[in-house]
Amino acid sequence: MIYEQDMQRLMLTLVTCLLIAGCAPKSTFVLLPDPNGKVGKIIVTSSQGTQTLDQARQSVVIKGKANSPGEVKTMDETEIHSVFGKALDIQPSPPVKFLLYFKPESVQPKPESASEIHKIILAIKDRQSMDISINGHTDSKGEADYNYGLSFQRAIRVQKMLEKEGVASSLITTTSHGKNNPLVPTADNVPEPRNRRVEVIVR
Amino acid sequence: MKIYSMLLLFFALMVSPVLASDVGSIKNVEGPAWIIRGEEQILAKAGARLMVNDTMRTGVDGAMGIILRDDTIISMGPGSQMVLSEFVFQPEQKHLGMLTRFLKGTFTYISGVMAKIDPKSVKIETPEGIVAIRGTHFLIKVEE
Numbered sequence: 001m002i003y004e005q006d007m008q009r010l011m012l013t014l015v016t017c018l019l020i021a022g023c024a025p026k027s028t029f030v031l032l033p034d035p036n037g038k039v040g041k042i043i044v045t046s047s048q049g050t051q052t053l054d055q056a057r058q059s060v061v062i063k064g065k066a067n068s069p070g071e072v073k074t075m076d077e078t079e080i081h082s083v084f085g086k087a088l089d090i091q092p093s094p095p096v097k098f099l100l101y102f103k104p105e106s107v108q109p110k111p112e113s114a115s116e117i118h119k120i121i122l123a124i125k126d127r128q129s130m131d132i133s134i135n136g137h138t139d140s141k142g143e144a145d146y147n148y149g150l151s152f153q154r155a156i157r158v159q160k161m162l163e164k165e166g167v168a169s170s171l172i173t174t175t176s177h178g179k180n181n182p183l184v185p186t187a188d189n190v191p192e193p194r195n196r197r198v199e200v201i202v203r
Numbered sequence: 204m205k206i207y208s209m210l211l212l213f214f215a216l217m218v219s220p221v222l223a224s225d226v227g228s229i230k231n232v233e234g235p236a237w238i239i240r241g242e243e244q245i246l247a248k249a250g251a252r253l254m255v256n257d258t259m260r261t262g263v264d265g266a267m268g269i270i271l272r273d274d275t276i277i278s279m280g281p282g283s284q285m286v287l288s289e290f291v292f293q294p295e296q297k298h299l300g301m302l303t304r305f306l307k308g309t310f311t312y313i314s315g316v317m318a319k320i321d322p323k324s325v326k327i328e329t330p331e332g333i334v335a336i337r338g339t340h341f342l343i344k345v346e347e
Contacts, residue, residue: 027305027329030342035313040339046332053341062331069332084342087280087309092230092268094276094313130250131228131270171250173225180295203230203270 030059030075030084035094044069096123098200099183100158104141104191107153109161109198116200117158121165123202131203132172134159139195140179140188151198152176158198225252226290227271234281235262253287260284261308275301275315283308289326292317299324306330310343 031053033039041054049068051060059075062068081088098120100113109116124132136155138147155174163169179188182195229238229251236247239258245251247259247267261267261283268278273292279285289302299317301324314336318325327334329345 024346025330026346027331028342028344028346029334032311032340032342034338034340040314041337042339042341043335043337044332045335062329065331067331080342083344084280084309084311086233086266087278087283087311087342090231090233090266090268090280091278091311091313092270092276095270095274128249131230131252133272177295201274203228203274 024063025065026061026063028059028061028083029053030057030080032056032080092203093127095201095203096127098123098202100198100200101193102154102196102198104139104196105150107150107157109154109158114161117161117165120162120200120202121167124162124167127202129202130171132162132167133199133201133203134162134172134174135181135199135201136174136176137181137183137195137197137199138179139190139192140182140186141191142179142189144178144180147178148176151178154196154198158200162200224254225272226255226287226292227253227269227275229253230268230270232265232267234265236260236265236267236279237262255287255290258284258286271301271315273301273315273317275317276311276313277303278311280309283310285310294320302326302328304328305343305345307345307347310345311340312336312343313340314338 029044031042033056039056044051044060046062046067046069047065051069051072053060053072057074058072060072061070098116100109100116102109134155136151138151155176159172159174184192184194186192229247229249231249232247237260238245238247238251239260240254261279261281263282266280270276284306286304288304289300291298291300299321301317318336318338322337325336329343
């Protein structure tokens with residue numbers, strides 16, 4: 001008999017706790033290692049205070065709008081997976097990036113870059129990518145307008161090469177940066193092979 | 204050949220391709236999920252492009268992963284809702300700005316190029332607080 005009463009009380013407490021926890025607005029933040037294994041840092045701020053997380057699986061909760069963030073705790077793997085499992089399972093892997101290089105004033109990729117096309121096609125298939133960016137660039141030699149045209153032609157040439165391999169043009173976004181976005185910063189009017197490039201991002 | 208080049212240049216000037224209006228796309232979807240754009244409610248599909256001010260929502264059995272133009276990666280668990288309030292990514296002009304608001308549910312976040320160039324340009328909000336990031340991967344849960 002006593003056992004049953006205790007159970008009832010326990011259940012009531014549990015249900016009340018669940019209800020209260022379920023009703024109270026709150027935000028929980030958990031820091032994880034980056035895809036490359038490095039642990040970064042996040043600074044969580046409410047109207048009343050701040051907490052910094054800089055170790056893997058550290059977490060902090062802000063309960064309601066008028067409170068400061070609670071104390072920093074560590075969330076174990078099991079809890080992380082039970083709370084965030086679905087979101088973690090569907091988290092996309094980072095995009096893959098390719099660079100193709102060009103001779104001065106040429107819109108045809110250098111021969112050694114042409115083999116990148118094959119790798120790009122493989123990456124598109126492997127990731128089942130439906131979002132591919134092609135960004136054309138030049139070095140700083142020459143006028144800005146000329147370079148915009150040139151980097152656009154480079155990007156379009158690479159786009160045509162991908163389309164020839166069966167990639168639908170509707171999946172591709174092409175941009176032209178001229179000499180404005182160098183990989184290796186130089187003074188103006190300097191030929192730099194590493195800046196004469198088309199960047200392909202497979203998402 | 205010359206005419207061909209001139210035509211290409213003509214198109215280059217016509218389309219001004221740097222100003223592409225989408226800010227990212229949906230990478231993968233499971234179960235029901237939607238993009239809410241103004242009055243429109245669009246069923247989310249892999250490859251769908253995202254615009255500034257889009258609200259993303261997942262159903263009780265839904266989940267969705269997105270990749271933004273600066274390679275920020277965000278995924279949403281079931282019953283989640285977020286808004287992409289601001290996104291400007293023109294590094295060559297130093298125009299950078301991003302605001303994501305996480306309204307309810309569970310999320311993962313991997314910061315992208317914008318956070319590397321200028322961490323202050325990236326703003327993340329929940330109803331209870333804000334997050335400043337120093338290049339990183341984290342999780343958010345928002346309960347109403």
